[in-house]
Amino acid sequence: MKIAVLFGAQSFEHEISVVSAIALKKVLKSEIVYIFCDYERNFYLIPTDKITSKRFSSGEYKKDKALHVKQGGFYAKKMLGEEQISFDVMINLVHGRDGEDGKLSALLDFFGIPYIGPRMEACSISYNKLFTKLYAKEVGVNVLxxxxxxxxxxxxxxxxxxxxxxxxxxxxxxxxxxxxxxxxxxxxxxxxxxxxxxxxxxxFISGVKEYNLAGCKTDSFTFSIIEEPQKEAFLDFDKKYLDFSRTKRVNEASLEVTLEKEIQTSFIKLYDPLFLGALIRCDFFVIDGVVYLNEINPVPGSMANYLFDDFDGVIKRLVNYLPHTTTVTKEYRYINSIQAAKGK
Amino acid sequence: MKIAVLFGAQSFEHEISVVSAIALKKVLKSEIVYIFCDYERNFYLIPTDKITSKRFSSGEYKKDKALHVKQGGFYAKKMLGEEQISFDVMINLVHGRDGEDGKLSALLDFFGIPYIGPRMEACSISYNKLFTKLYAKEVGVNVLxxxxxxxxxxxxxxxxxxxxxxxxxxxxxxxxxxxxxxxxxxxxxxxxxxxxxxxxxxxFISGVKEYNLAGCKTDSFTFSIIEEPQKEAFLDFDKKYLDFSRTKRVNEASLEVTLEKEIQTSFIKLYDPLFLGALIRCDFFVIDGVVYLNEINPVPGSMANYLFDDFDGVIKRLVNYLPHTTTVTKEYRYINSIQAAKGK
Incomplete structure (x- = not known):
C-alpha cells in the first residue's frame, strides 16, 4: 500500500505538522508519498529521503516537484501534459487551520481523493469550541x-x-x-x-486529572491505551510542539476499569458517526470521578501513534472503512420537462 | 464591477442552481462571468449569451472553455501557458451539496478567491438540521x-x-x-x-404560518421584505423548483410591527457573526404568536432577489464587507531553534 501524507499548509501549527510528518516515517511500514503544502498553499512532492525539517525552513522544498490538485488527485506537469501522483490513500496530517478546520477535507472530498481524516462537518464541530460543547452535550458527554x-x-x-x-x-x-x-x-x-x-x-481547575484516548472505528472500535499526559500547570505550545515528534510508546495511565470504560464510552458517543474515517484523540478531564470532554483532536500530533501497539495495522484497517456519500445521479429532469412543455 | 456566478455542481439541487443562475442575469446590473461546475465537478466558463438551461441539459457546455482552480482564481489553458479568468468577486450560487455543505466555500477560501456566500463553518451548521437546532437554541431562537x-x-x-x-x-x-x-x-x-x-x-403543525426573511450585514443590517410563501400542505420540491426562477417582487406579508421586529431580531441572532459575507434567507414559523426557526438557507434560490427592492445595490454593498481571517505569519521558529541547538 502507498500512503500519501499531506502536511504543512497555512496554519499556526504548520511546524508541528512538519514534525508530525517526519515522525510518521518511523512508524508507517507502507511506502510513503510526501505531499507538502507550503504557507502560500502551493503543493510539492517531497522525496521521502529528503524529509528533514531543514528542507522546509530553508525553502529548499521549492526545488521539488510542484503539484496541482484537480478531479481524481494531485498532478505534476511534464514536458508534454501531466502525470498523476500515485497513491492508495492520503493521510491528512495538517494540524490547525486548513487541516482541522475542514478546508482540506472539503478539497479532498470535492476532488474525489480518498483520505484518512475528519470530514468537513466533523472539523467544523471540533474546531469551534462552542460547537464542540453543544455537540458533546447533545450526545451525552459532559463538558465544563x-x-x-x-x-x-x-x-x-x-x-x-x-x-x-x-x-x-x-x-x-x-x-x-x-x-x-x-x-x-x-x-x-x-x-x-x-x-x-x-x-x-x-x-480552571488546578491539578485536574487529564486522560487522552485515541481511536477509530473500522468493523468495530479500536482504542489506544489511555495516557495521563505529564504537565506543569497546563501544557503550553512549546511543550506540545516537542510532544508531537514522539514515536515511542508511552506509559499507560493506571485507571479503575469502570473509569476506563466510561472514557471509552464517551469516546464512542463523540466519534460515531461524525468522525468516521478519522483517527482522533479525545482529551478528557476527570473531576470527582466524573468524565468531562476537554477537547477533540481530529488530526492529533503525529497521529497519536505513540499510544498504539500496532499503529501501522490500525491505519491499514481504517483504509477499508472510509465513509462514502450517497451518489447524486446526473439528470436534467425538470429542465427537460420544461423544454418539452415549451415544445422545443 | 465584474461578478462571477458559480453554479451547478454535484448536488441534488443542480438544476435549481442552473435556474437560479439564469434568473440572476435579469437582476444583476454588473457584468456577469458564468462559471459552471458540472455533475462531475469540472469547471467551465459559459459565455453569458449562451446561458440557457438547454446548454447544460444537452451537454453542449462541454464545448465551452474548461477551467481549473488554483491559488488566486480560475484559469483556462492557452496555447502557451494559461490565462486567469478576471472578476472582482464570486457569488456562490450552488444549492445543496457542494454549495451549501461548505465544500465550495472551503475551496474558495483555500485558493484565496473572494466570494459572497456562507463560510464553511456556517455551512456545516445550516446544512445539518441537528446542528441548526443546537445553534439556534444557543443564540436564543426557538426551534420545534x-x-x-x-x-x-x-x-x-x-x-x-x-x-x-x-x-x-x-x-x-x-x-x-x-x-x-x-x-x-x-x-x-x-x-x-x-x-x-x-x-x-x-x-407537523397543520396550517402553521410561515414567514421568509432574507438579508445580510454590511455596515448595518439590510433586510428584505417578509414574505408569507403560498403553499398547499407544504412546499414540495417541484413547486420550490419553479419558485427558484422568480425575479419579480412578491407581496409583503401583512404583519404586526412587533412580530416583524421579532422576526428581524431572530434573524440577527442567527446571522451575526456566523453568516458574515453571505446573503441568506431564514424561514420562520409563527405559532401562537411565538417565532420559531424552520430553516436557514445560506444560498437561497436565485439569492431571494425577488424579496429586495434594490437587489443589485445590496450585492454591491456586501462585496465591501466580506470577512477576512487573521493572517498566519510564515515562520520556522521552532524548527530553526532546534537546528541551532543541534549546532547545524
Whole structure:
C-alpha cells in the first residue's frame, strides 16, 4: 500500500505538522508519498529521503516537484501534459487551520481523493469550541461550563477566578491563558483576541486529572491505551510542539476499569458517526470521578501513534472503512420537462 | 464591477442552481462571468449569451472553455501557458451539496478567491438540521422539538402524529415526508433514509404560518421584505423548483410591527457573526404568536432577489464587507531553534 501524507499548509501549527510528518516515517511500514503544502498553499512532492525539517525552513522544498490538485488527485506537469501522483490513500496530517478546520477535507472530498481524516462537518464541530460543547452535550458527554466573550463588547464575566481564556477556534494551546485574578485578565484577553474575534472562558481547575484516548472505528472500535499526559500547570505550545515528534510508546495511565470504560464510552458517543474515517484523540478531564470532554483532536500530533501497539495495522484497517456519500445521479429532469412543455 | 456566478455542481439541487443562475442575469446590473461546475465537478466558463438551461441539459457546455482552480482564481489553458479568468468577486450560487455543505466555500477560501456566500463553518451548521437546532437554541431562537432516527436502529418515536420526516442534511424539501399515521411511516422513512443515514422528525403543525426573511450585514443590517410563501400542505420540491426562477417582487406579508421586529431580531441572532459575507434567507414559523426557526438557507434560490427592492445595490454593498481571517505569519521558529541547538 502507498500512503500519501499531506502536511504543512497555512496554519499556526504548520511546524508541528512538519514534525508530525517526519515522525510518521518511523512508524508507517507502507511506502510513503510526501505531499507538502507550503504557507502560500502551493503543493510539492517531497522525496521521502529528503524529509528533514531543514528542507522546509530553508525553502529548499521549492526545488521539488510542484503539484496541482484537480478531479481524481494531485498532478505534476511534464514536458508534454501531466502525470498523476500515485497513491492508495492520503493521510491528512495538517494540524490547525486548513487541516482541522475542514478546508482540506472539503478539497479532498470535492476532488474525489480518498483520505484518512475528519470530514468537513466533523472539523467544523471540533474546531469551534462552542460547537464542540453543544455537540458533546447533545450526545451525552459532559463538558465544563463556559461563557463566550466577543471582541469590543463589555460583557460581564460570570465565571469565577481562576479561569482559562481560549480563542474560540485553533488548537494546540495557542493563544490560551490562565487568569488567576482580575489584573491578569486584560493581557489574556488581548492575546486570545489576536487569534479570534470570540473567546471562550471556562473554569480552571488546578491539578485536574487529564486522560487522552485515541481511536477509530473500522468493523468495530479500536482504542489506544489511555495516557495521563505529564504537565506543569497546563501544557503550553512549546511543550506540545516537542510532544508531537514522539514515536515511542508511552506509559499507560493506571485507571479503575469502570473509569476506563466510561472514557471509552464517551469516546464512542463523540466519534460515531461524525468522525468516521478519522483517527482522533479525545482529551478528557476527570473531576470527582466524573468524565468531562476537554477537547477533540481530529488530526492529533503525529497521529497519536505513540499510544498504539500496532499503529501501522490500525491505519491499514481504517483504509477499508472510509465513509462514502450517497451518489447524486446526473439528470436534467425538470429542465427537460420544461423544454418539452415549451415544445422545443 | 465584474461578478462571477458559480453554479451547478454535484448536488441534488443542480438544476435549481442552473435556474437560479439564469434568473440572476435579469437582476444583476454588473457584468456577469458564468462559471459552471458540472455533475462531475469540472469547471467551465459559459459565455453569458449562451446561458440557457438547454446548454447544460444537452451537454453542449462541454464545448465551452474548461477551467481549473488554483491559488488566486480560475484559469483556462492557452496555447502557451494559461490565462486567469478576471472578476472582482464570486457569488456562490450552488444549492445543496457542494454549495451549501461548505465544500465550495472551503475551496474558495483555500485558493484565496473572494466570494459572497456562507463560510464553511456556517455551512456545516445550516446544512445539518441537528446542528441548526443546537445553534439556534444557543443564540436564543426557538426551534420545534425534534428526534433523530438512525438507519437500521429500532428507536421508538416519541413525537406524536402527524410529524415530518426529514433527511438530516440536504435542503429544498428533498426526501421530506409528512406522516399522519403509523401506516405511512415505513414509506416516509425509506425515502428519507435514501438521502441520509440519519433522519430528523419534528411535529407537523397543520396550517402553521410561515414567514421568509432574507438579508445580510454590511455596515448595518439590510433586510428584505417578509414574505408569507403560498403553499398547499407544504412546499414540495417541484413547486420550490419553479419558485427558484422568480425575479419579480412578491407581496409583503401583512404583519404586526412587533412580530416583524421579532422576526428581524431572530434573524440577527442567527446571522451575526456566523453568516458574515453571505446573503441568506431564514424561514420562520409563527405559532401562537411565538417565532420559531424552520430553516436557514445560506444560498437561497436565485439569492431571494425577488424579496429586495434594490437587489443589485445590496450585492454591491456586501462585496465591501466580506470577512477576512487573521493572517498566519510564515515562520520556522521552532524548527530553526532546534537546528541551532543541534549546532547545524
Amino acid at each position: 461550563p463556559y461563557q463566550l466573550l466577543h471582541k469590543g463588547s463589555n460583557e460581564a464575566i460570570s465565571i469565577a477566578y481562576p479561569f482559562i481564556v481560549k480563542p474560540l477556534r485553533l488548537g494546540s494551546s495557542i493563544g490560551i491563558g490562565i487568569v488567576k485574578e482580575e489584573k491578569e485578565l486584560a493581557y489574556a484577553l488581548d492575546v486570545a483576541f489576536e487569534f479570534d474575534d470570540t473567546v471562550l472562558i471556562e473554569p | 422539538p425534534y428526534q433523530l432516527l438512525h438507519k437500521g436502529s429500532n428507536e421508538a418515536i416519541s413525537i406524536a402524529y402527524p410529524f415530518i420526516v426529514k433527511p438530516l442534511r440536504l435542503g429544498s424539501s428533498i426526501g421530506i415526508g409528512i406522516v399522519k399515521e403509523e401506516k405511512e411511516l415505513a414509506y416516509a422513512l425509506d425515502v428519507a433514509f435514501e438521502f441520509d443515514d440519519t433522519v430528523l422528525i419534528e411535529p
